[in-house]
Amino acid sequence: MSNITDIRLKRDAGFIAEVEAASGQKLSTCYQCGNCTAGCPAGFAYDKQVNRIMRGAQLGLKDDVLNSRAIWMCLSCFTCSLRCPNNIDVAAIMETLRHMARKKNMVSVRKVEKFWFSFLNTVRAFGRSWEIGTMALYMLRSLRVFTDIDLAPEALKKQKLPFKPYVVPNGGAGAVGRIFKRYRERADREGVRP
Amino acid sequence: MRIGVFICHCGSNIAGTVDCTKVAEIAKKFPDVVYTAEPMYTCAEPGQTAMEDAIHEYRLDGVVVASCSPRMHEATFRRTVERAGLNRYMFEMANIREHVSWIGKEKDANTNKAAELVEIAVAKLRNNRPLTAKTFDVTKKVLIAGGGVAGIQSALDCADGGVPVILVERESTIGGKMAKLDKTFPTVDCSACILGPKMVDVAQHPNITLHAYSEIEDVSGYVGNFSVKIRKLATYVDWEKCTGCGVCSEKCPSKKTPDAFNEFTGTTTAVSISFPQAIPKKAVINARHCRQLTKGKCGVCAKFCPTGAIDYAMQDSIVTEEVGCIIAATGYDLMDWTVYREYGGGAYPDVITSLQYERLLSSSGPTGGHLIRPSDGGEPQNVVFVQCVGSRDKSIGRPQCSAFCCMYTAKQAVLTKEHLPESQSYVFYMDIRAPGKMYDEFTRRAMEEYGVEYIRGRVSAIYPDGLGQYVVMGSDTLLGEPVEIKADLVVLAVGIEAARGTRALAEKLRISYDKSGFFMESHVKLKPVETNTAGVFLAGVCQGAKDIPASVAQGSAAAAKVMALFARDKLENNPQIAFVDLRRCVGCGKCIRCCPFGAIKEKDIRGETKAQVIETVCQGCGLCTSTCPQGAAQLSHATDNQILAEVNALCR
Known part of the structure; x- marks a missing residue:
């Protein structure tokens, strides 16, 4: 019976402590009411629903949780945190799990990470996001050239896709760039993948 | 002075982290200490007998016991030394369990602290003087605050035992929340049919004086001799003359008065009798909606009243009652569930409370027992019940379980099927708490025989779909998936809190209340009916969430406490004054x-x-x-x- 989870063997107490320390949340306060799952607008794209991620984290099932697709499809809308009857910041736990997965090179949905890089690259350059730049970078990185291209005409018509980036004036863009630089230095120092 | 010191081991409770032998050795050197011992359990019979023997053998005239909290066994040991011929106040207790052994792990430090506490107790005992109690008379009469089922039970039991009862009820009728219920679990028998006769007994019992539509203004005195001021609110109807015929209500032109008895599911008239079985069956004018009292023009009820009972000039009056005991049976109210904005916050007409649903089911309710949607009067096909709304929710500061919602939700789902056989009910639950007699069998029956669909999960949001229905966004944690149900009617099992005004009453009675406003019992297990104020007892939900059988049992228990106290003609005071x-x-x-x-x-x-x-x-x-x-x-x-x-x- 290989599909039975041996909780004693798979339970990673260190992982539980790590999640709690990084997120500032106490996992044992979750009583599995499922309110997070009930309100999650991205749940349709999850492999495991939020309450199952929470249960996995509670039990210390590290690989199950970190390899899940769900933590990458999370929108960070914080509906789960708002509705949790036990005041758990569930979105913060999802965020923590994403960080942990990246540190351990266990990112299961690479294209989400690629999208973020594309988005952040434009912010680093101009101090604000630049949609068309994000689009182009993402297409290059993911080789998904025609993804969502059908939305472009409508977005262009509504002037949501400016061809020129908006650069934050008065040295603002440079200041934002320096924040990225500082983060990168810290990431190198601490051995975190940027 | 000759002092004996007893260092209790309390099994391993104290001896586990305190070196009792060493404490006894140190204690031997304290002034006036002539004897020390280390019993295993001082409170047990052998321990008490050994203490009595030691008092005789060593001619002790004072005793120190180092053991648990005085709240636990001070009374026990005072009786022991008294049996051995000492005055009961020539005894001191050092708490080396709750204050030492249970809170510290380091044995040396604990032993030192225990020895110091014993030293303090010895020093005090050397200055003790024998004290004797004074006796005083008891007024053998009881006042019961609250005429719900618990208060009714207390009143009837006391009255049957020959104790005159003053029953004070805030509403215009007794019956409390139970009178509003349609049926009761797990037998699904009619609430009014089982409560009604008890209410009539209250009205007819020669030992019971009922003050309805009255509030407790002030309490003074002490056990055996309380003096209670009762404010009789102005009803604008002379109850001596009112026969309860209901003509005033029929003729009253102010027909849009909110109906509090029906939980605002319908309207009533400004002068009305809350429900057909009301006790006392007397009319009350709602001053805020009476045209005569607000605009000075109407007087219809006064014109039609066959006995001339209407009195627009009536004022509140104060009655003072002298009693020996007080039973608080003030019950509960629903919490304000409109804090849940995600459930509409009260803006959706078809998202209602469980108590409102009871009134819709009841044949004495605003619809005559015809189950309809409040918005359009149509019959609901899909009814969704949401449990734990305002219970077990730390995010709004209400971590406690309301104890009876699981059961009434099952009952309401069963009744829904009986009213509308074509309907389908869904229950969102977190855990089904059905530990009572025949309770779990009942919830199983709801599922197996009545086809109620139980879904394990909380509801995140409810919103109208724009076509007359409501989308209930929940999850099924057993399935591990979010689920949605389109409902015609949503019933929220709203959590309870102590009745409004409970805190003010607690201050008048000088009793304490917990974080949720429920009155504190004297001991959570061993004194669930007593309070820390002598002569004040508790019955029903005012002490904590409980269902009807438990409320009735506690009502009887409080009555038994009152009668035990009244069995004595004189009471002794506490000489520590x-x-x-x-x-x-x-x-x-x-x-x-x-x-x-x-x-x-x-x-x-x-x-x-x-x-x-x-x-x-x-x-x-x-x-x-x-x-x-x-x-x-x-x-x-x-x-x-x-x-x-x-x-x-x-x-x-």
Whole structure:
């Protein structure tokens, strides 16, 4: 019976402590009411629903949780945190799990990470996001050239896709760039993948 | 003085982290200590017998027991030393369990602290004086605050036992929340049919005086001799003349008065009788909606009343009752569920409370028992019940379980099927709590025989779909998936809180309440009916969430406590009360002004004004002791000298 989870063997107490320390949340306060799952607008794209991620984290099932697709499809809308009857910041736990997965090179949905890089690259350059730049970078990185291209005409018509980036004036863009630089230095120092 | 010290092991509770033998050795060196012992369980019969023997054998005239909290066994050991011929106040207790062994792990430190606590107790005991109680008369009459099922049960039991009862009810009828229910679980018998006869008994019992539509204004006195001021609210109807015929209500033109008895699911008239089985069946005018009282123009009810009972000029009146005991049975109210904005916050007409649903199901309710949607009057096909709304929710500061919602939700789902056989009910639950007799069988029946669909998960949001239905966004945690149900009617099992005004009443009764406002019992397991104020007892949900059988049982239990107390003709006071040293008293009167019980009066002694303590009224709080600038007011058994002796022992 290989599909039975041996909780004693798979339970990673260190992982539980790590999640709690990084997120500032106490996992044992979750009583599995499922309110997070009930309100999650991205749940349709999850492999495991939020309450199952929470249960996995509670039990210390590290690989199950970190390899899940769900933590990458999370929108960070914080509906789960708002509705949790036990005041758990569930979105913060999802965020923590994403960080942990990246540190351990266990990112299961690479294209989400690629999208973020594309988005952040434009912010680093101009101090604000630049949609068309994000689009182009993402297409290059993911080789998904025609993804969502059908939305472009409508977005262009509504002037949501400016061809020129908006650069934050008065040295603002440079200041934002320096924040990225500082983060990168810290990431190198601490051995975190940027 | 010859003092004996007993260092209790309490099994391993104390001996586990305190070196009792060493404490006993140290204690032997304290002044006046002539005997030490280390019993395994001092409170057990062999322990008590050994203590009595030691008192005789070593001619002890004072005893120190180092063991648990005095709240646990002080009374026990006082009786023990009394049996051995000592005065019960020649005894002191050092708490080395709750204050030492249970809170610290380091044995050496614990042993030192235990020895110091024993030293303090010995120092105090050396200054103790024998005290004797005074006796006083008891007014053998009980006042019961609250006429719900618990209060009714207490009233009937006391009255049957020959105790005159004053029953005070805030609403215009007794019956409480149970009177609003349609049916009761797990037998699904009609609530009015089982409560109605008890309400009639209350009305007819010669030993019961009922003050309905009245509130407790003020309480003074002490066990055996309470004096309670009751404010009888103005009903604008002379109840001596009112026959309950209902003509006034039929003729009243103000027909859009909100109907509180029906939980605002319908409207009533400004002058009305809340429901057909009301006790007393008397009319009350709602002053805020009466045209005569608000605009000064109408007078229809006065014109039609066949007995001339209407009195627009009526004012509140105060009645004072002298009683020996008080039972608080004030019950509960639903919490304000509109804090849940995600459930509409009260804006959706078809998202209602469970108590409103009871009124819709009830044949004496606004729809005559016809189950309809409040918005359009249509019959609901899909009814969704949401449990734990305002219960077990730390995010709104309500972590407690409301105890009976699981069961009434199952009952309401069963009744829904019986009213509308074509309907389908869904219940969102987190855990089904059905530990009572025949309870779990009942919830199983709801699922197996009535086809109620139970879904394990909380509901995140409810919103109207724009087509007349409501989308309930929940999850099925057993399936591990979010689920949605389109509902015609959503019933929220709203959590309970202590009834409004409970905190104010607690202050009047000088009893305490917990974070949720429920009255605190004296001991959570062993004294669930008593409070920390002698002569004040609790019955029903005012002490904590419980269902009808438990409320009735506690009502009877409170009555038994009252009758046990009234079985004695005289009560003894606690002699640990204040006294005034007349040589030191300068008659400044500060103690008289600060005493919360009115227990100190001025007395003229040889032309000089002095303070004097009324011994049966003083509760021994010690306020006068700390207020007196001369140190003339002292508390027996905790005099300044005794406290200083304790401090000296510790600081030496």
